[in-house]
Amino acid sequence: MARQVWKDAAVTKKRCTATPHAEWVLMYRKGLSRKKIAELTHHDVARVSHHISVAKAADPALHAEHAAAAKGSAAHAVPGLKRLYQVVAMVEATGRYPSRNAEDRAERELAQWLRRRRRDAEAGILNPVIGEGLAALPDWQRKPREAAHQQKWQDRLQELVAYRAAGNPWPRTTLTVTGQERELGIWLRGQRYKYKHGQLHPVRARALDAALPGWITGRKAAHTRPQ
Secondary structure (H helix, E strand, O other): OHHHHHHHHHHHHHHHOOOOOHHHHHHHHOOOOHHHHHHHHOOOHHHHHHHHHHHHHHOOOHHHHHHHHHHHOHHHHOOOHHHHHHHHHHHHHHOOOOOOOOOOHHHHHHHHHHHHHHHHHHHOOOOHHHHHHHOOOOOOOOOHHHHHHHHHHHHHHHHHHHHHHOOOOOOOOOOOOOHHHHHHHHHHHHHHHHHHOOOOOHHHHHHHHHHOOOOOOOHHHHOOOOO
């Protein structure tokens, strides 16, 4: 019995110290009531209230910001605010941004909305309220194709790291080599070419230095004899 009481207390403590839901805090900060937040996000008012209470304890100025926004009704007058909340909720739930090629129509509409907001930001006409909300999302202004290209580069880097960690020498690109070694060799040769011609982004160069020391010289270093 005592163990169960201790367990229940631990669970309660964990809930009380949980990180507040970022989306709900943003909505509250923009003037929406707990009840309205619960309606928009399809959650219980009690749960929303708990997260807001945790956030207010961590940020004493939160209540004042909420009151000012609610009084001026500024949040309710901003077009697209509901879309903003939906995008933030999706990114937090799935870890990805909405896709224009998704089967779900609602997701495609969110992708189109976000695409227009990126254009607004580039043109310097993005609504400040929307911009502040989107700023909570990492790299939200990066276009999907750019993000996919970066992810592909990271995947190839990790593949080469695993290849070397398995005890393999630097991959080659000769005609007799096939499969994974040749693919990695061609990729690595491309990185070396870009580096030598000043075309490799410094962030990528540092990532290669940290993950694969000696990547620039590769096999050449192994054949270099001390003078």
